[in-house]
Amino acid sequence: MSRQFPLHPGKHALPAVTDPAEHAEYVRGRYPQATLAGIDGAVLLYQRPVLERAKASYPSRRLNWVRGELFMLERQGRQGRQVAVCGGFGLGAPAAALVLEQLIALGVRRVITVGTAATLHPDLPPGQLVVCDNALRDEGVSHHYLPPGSHIKPSKQLTERLAEHLRNRGVVARRGPSWTTDAPYRETGAEVGRFGRLGVLTADMEAAAVFAVAQHRGVDAAAVFAVADSLVDRKPRQGSPHTRAALHTALQAALSTLSAAARPPASRLR
Incomplete structure (x- = not known):
């Protein structure tokens, strides 16, 4: 039996039987106005208090x-x-990849993932924010989207x-780099x-999977973590x-980043 992973060679270059566009079509059958095209972007959140804080801070629907x-x-x-x-979609690479595919199919072009992480260094205390600029692919999802490799980078x-937005907040x-793994225990x-x-x-x-899906679909992705343990x-x-x-600081920075990234350059506003 083959020991390679994924089991089918070169699958990242093959068309998939399933397509997230099918999900978007199904949703629009129930909600004809369903589109996320034109919004500034989306933030993926993994801790419920951060989601509740976001809802409480702005008018939301x-x-x-x-x-x-x-x-x-x-x-x-x-x-x-x-x-x-x-x-509220769960933890881990598969859960993040699934919801990101659905968001992209509905029109999202930029995504920032905001969550917690464990430090590998004693000098990073709880609450330290870390912007991920490289993710080790020690999970399974990214290998179904991209050629074999040890790491993947986010949108530069x-x-x-x-x-920059974190620096502007005095953070x-x-x-x-971060080590993305499917097996926390x-x-x-x-x-x-x-x-x-x-x-x-x-x-x-989640980071490696989010970056892989984004790269495969041609959208921009970034990640920031708050050290939890x-x-x-x-x-x-x-x-x-x-x-x-x-986490709340990271959320605010992520929202500002997406809005700034979506604005046209000043020269185009004149």
């Missing part, structure tokens, strides 16, 4: 168009910018804008030590107010 809970936020009043936030421009965010000391020595800052469960200094699990505050 729920849209039953994708898996999970999708809300359209009206920023700066009725004539302001529109950004979608989506949460969107990542730069995200880092000292770290920037570096199988992270070993050997891996933590090895990847840490290579400069990998965090471990997460440590893989080098294990302690009893407890929630940190610093992590919660950092």
